[in-house]
Amino acid sequence: MSAKMSQMQGNGKLHDVVSVLVYFKTKGKHELRFLFCELGGSLYLPWEEVKMKERCRRVGDTTPSPEHWRRDVSYDKIARDIAVRTMEGMSGQFSTAPQLVQLTRVFISDLEGHYQHLVFCVQAEEKFSTQLLAKPPSDHRRALTLAELYNLKRGQLERRDIITLAEHVSHALCRLMQSKSAGKSDTFGALVREVGVGWLWEGQEDGQMSSYQALLRAPGYNHDSVSVLYEEFIRSSYPHTTVCLNDIKELLSHLGWKDKEESVFRAFDKEKTGELSLEEFFYGMAAIDTKTNHGQGPAEVRCRCIFRYYDTNEDDRLEISEVEAMVRDIEALHGRDTSQQTITAKTKEALQIFGVVDQVPLSLSSFLSAVGNLKFRGTSVLLRALVSPIMHLTSTHRHPSRKRSVSSDCSENDLKIQKVGSDTGLDGTTDNELEAVKMLVGRDLVDQELPMVLSSNSEASIPLSEGAFQSQDGQKYSLAQHTVKVRRSGQITDIHRLLDMERAGEVSDTGLDTDEASDHSPDPKSPKELVQQCMKIPTARHRLINRFQSYEAFDTKSLSNEMVAALRFFEHQKKNKPALHWGEVDMVKLGQYIISLCNAVREKFENEPRLLRLSTPCYILGDLHGNFRDLVCFEKGLWRVGPQLTPANFLFLGDYVDRGAYGIEVVAYLFALKLQASNKFFLLRGNHEVREIQQAFTFHSECLQKFGERLGQSVWEAVNSAFDCMPLAAIVDKRIFCIHGGIPKLEGSLSELEKIPCPLVHPESESYTAWQMMWNDPIAAEDFHDGTEKELEENKGFAYNYKRQTALLFNRAAFDNFLKQFGLTHVVRAHEVKQAGFEIQQGGQLMTVFSSSHYCGGSNEAACILLHNYQIRVIRIDTS
Structure with a gap:
């Protein structure tokens, strides 16, 4: 099943899916057994992907239809066929026709429609029970009672939703048995779920947001940004509504956690179910985003994630060795001494700050208190992706349509500004350039934490490769990764990456494509290989972070540049707006944005x-x-x-x-x-x-x-x-x-x-x-x-x-x-x-x-x- 699911996700297409829950009554007992298939030690429901024909269009009609998938198929017939194949090699009949017990509808706006996962239940005759239970343990099918399902360890069920379905069927049968009208026409009723992006993103007033909801806005996500995360989640989880480690392992690896994906997944999994809901996935991605600040509400959520990251045995305590691992990572990310002697001394200091005595493990409350009161410092650099998840996803083949339209910015309607005509500013600023002002929104952001990794070190202190150019005074030079275009007025109008210009033939040999790798490493052939090499070479990781920050400094959608653009608007005299006046700007949004700015810069000062x-x-x-x-x-x-x-x-x-x-x-x-x-x-x-x-x-x-x-x-x-x-x-x-x-x-x-x-x-x-x-x-x-x-x-x-x-x-x-x-x-x-x-x-x-x-x-x-x-x-x- 895993290979099949991977193939479905890889080709970029989604289809309706039918699953079947086969159950039978245990002879002489008033309990049900549910039939599962087994693969790699995990139990799952048999299912089939339903491919439908495209609707015929009228001659000359080239406009895609939002209802281009025909749904005139017989899902219950498909369910019966799945059940028959599942019971292959066993004699007997089914006692009931397939009945729908769960319907999940998934909406993806970019794919012009919705997809549905239908789960049917089928009752098999009792003779199946004797035949199945007599099978040797090596058989790929397992029949379990509801009580046995409860006792299964995490990971032994493909999804814990299966237990919910089994409970629903069991309870429905109990009601039917007690009902006088029980008969062949009786139905169980279906659990209906609709999954969309709006429920998590919209409808929350800023003043009513929890720390988790504030976290989602902290990186400056807009509706399009959240839609990118949502689509990635659906493609990874479908036909289910949760993702497991294997579903997003490749994504976590690309974001910088090669061979540490399990730890990051554990950090996201606050309910310790081995699965991530859409909400947990969103919050996890926001927590690791390079643009999420490490202050106030987002900091608390991030610290909880950091605690789970290092809590390897998931006992809600950090052992001394786990605290030491955290201290080591903090020192390494700051480019400081990581010798065992130093780390041991630093760990001892940390334990004193946390109030840990007599080898007693560190509790979450003590950890949050020490970090919140700024007694234990340095956690802001932990659990940071190499690049913003949005940036990564929009640069891959999965989201090609969003490469230009999506960034960690804000809705242009969030800050209402009076309409400006074709007039220009005092220094020639055009209306198009004033559009940057409309990007403002209230967002608790920025450490732009990734840059915060570098804030305690000057650029000269960041490790460079052996091939970097060195001056006579011993300082090393490295080539900046971009070229900047400047107007005669001094205003920056555009930037281009030198590596992109080299690939386009505009410059010959920058060395930037191989600079990240060591002399003994092969040239990276893809961004994935580049990130993997950087993860293996600490100095290369620092270089990659440095270059990303350098590029961000000129990004017009960054927090700092959006603020400067807004102040340009404030400064200039425009039609119906005097100089040094905000005009019709939404001051509530501006105030929230300034709060985000303060949260971000505070961490710069702290370091x-x-x-x-x-x-x-x-x-x-x-x-x-x-x-x-x-x-x-x-x-x-x-x-x-x-x-x-x-x-x-x-x-x-x-x-x-x-x-x-x-x-x-x-x-x-x-x-x-x-x-x-x-x-x-x-x-x-x-x-x-x-x-x-x-x-x-x-x-x-x-x-x-x-x-x-x-x-x-x-x-x-x-x-x-x-x-x-x-x-x-x-x-x-x-x-x-x-x-x-x-x-x-x-x-x-x-x-x-x-x-x-x-x-x-x-x-x-x-x-x-x-x-x-x-x-x-x-x-x-x-x-x-x-x-x-x-x-x-x-x-x-x-x-x-x-x-x-x-x-x-x-x-x-x-x-x-x-x-x-x-x-x-x-x-x-x-x-x-x-x-x-x-x-x-x-x-x-x-x-x-x-x-x-x-x-x-x-x-x-x-x-x-x-x-x-x-x-x-x-x-x-x-x-x-």
Whole structure:
């Protein structure tokens, strides 16, 4: 049967199917025995595929008909023929005509119709019982009672649905025997099931979604995306309504789990039945999707899957060895040391975090608690496919019609925007390009978790093949996998994969088709072979992930680029819409989308150190305070073609919100670019990235005003949840210390900064060092009061900051000592408005930069700093 089913699925065609449940009464007992065929240790109902003739069309009629399958066949006759063949070699007759006991109708819109699986029951004469039970055990038929069916182990029945059918027949016969009208004309009644995609995807209000329903929306699936998963499920499961491991083993292998398919299937199988329902299959695919975030509801579901993945004996406990396996995978996926000594030590630390003592296994509740409270970190990289299941399925022969139309995006009607005519934007943006805005939808997404695997490592740290090109300083270069087309305005219009161009003959030899394999591996002949080779070669897997992320950075349907496209619409003046206005955009959907963005970027911040170490060239920007207009000016002047195509790092020193009118837009833009170029775009936390400060100023009220009280509060909390995890300082080229406020009073080494908690919800009480870095100022003449000099002398150059009524001031002695103590040459900070946009102090070694012009209605300019070629250059931006 398995071979036959495989053949049916392989040819891409589905047909009606008839199955038969043969039963007979056991002599002298009031119980039934049900007859099954056996193949490979599994019991199944005999069945037959019903192929029907295509309906004759009128002459010249070339239009396909939605009812092109004729259903004028006699299903009950087919059922009797199946029963006769099943009883071959045994004498006797059937006591009843075949009666329909179950009808399953499966709908696939792309195939223009539905298909049905009909199950009939047939009663055989009692003599069959004696003959069958006398057969030797090697016979391929088995007759079991209902009680014996209950006792069968998982996997011994092809589908557990068989038990439901047997119960239905048994109960129906009991009712008939008790009925006075029992006779040949009596019928059992049929169980009717209709399977379609809409019941799972539609009809759920966002506010009423469970964590599982939210998970399905987390990767940004739209109706077409879900239809692709649905069709794959039907082709794998039909004529049943569940899939077993063998049905999807090949798919799981292609997604990156060669030889580990059973573990992934176990992760999906939350009911431990050995089968996956349509719902479990959908949720499993969403859980492993590269675009599913690892925060809030989706994170809980994913963690439950991860727990089952490592729970090899399915006892709802993780043994020490299973925890060690998890720790090993986390370290390997992060590219860290996986020696046994290191893994043993890391496992011991993990067990302490989980509260495991005396070799007691780890419970699911303890695991979820530790991960949910961010005590045990790193699970976001686990259980991730090499590529999004949707992307894989739409690129294979099974779904050729969806290659262009389906992606992990959103319905164009989800965010309603006023209709725009043929006018263009301020920089020539056309109506077609504004269609990207319509892709927005509320989705809890993104770690875009696959990129999250790389977020704690720069591109240079990702292992490269031995054939990669190496520079004189020892750093290795590798060829990017795509070419980008850019307009004169700086806008990216198109990207092409170099490998596709090579295959089309446009370029000669990129080496990308063989770079994934080692020197000792044969060239991959197909995507399947490529993935299999990458799974065997750890460095190749990292390379594949790196290239996928690189491509995603330019994908117009990605979360970050959709957000940027929406902000372009917000920025531009259009017909019936002024500049810096959302027009008729559905703000509920926009708010939900921003929440998804925050969930995604939070995980980026979580995986960054508290003290960043960057290299030049590097642009440094100071306070923005909700000034979206000036942020756009900086974009057009510094990274017009995007950060990925600009050969520099970008460091923002904090204070993104409050005071200005567009705090949420500034945050959305910066978070989007952080997702788009996480290894080049860096954000530090300022003193206004704190809840209490925002409630005293304007950002909290801004969120409520733009999104309403309920959703606005959720948006505000999501933004601050990301702020809580932001890095606090950076060192550029090992010499220039960058911070929002000022140097802290630090007794130990700079490594002390790494011990600052993450997340840091209440900086003032949880880490006074962090609070100083967000608030400290260099002392000015007006800061001197009675006793200030004595306080500075007693505290090594630090004194209380009376002007701000919190944190500290520092003088030249404290500043010089800080540089000398930590081997630094300069400090770049923000935090104070300057008329020229910048100020230089302490003999040119301390620079303050402010990047929001006309702050609070003033006349100040906006500036930034460029570190390049061992020069510190101040750049003032004309924002007029």
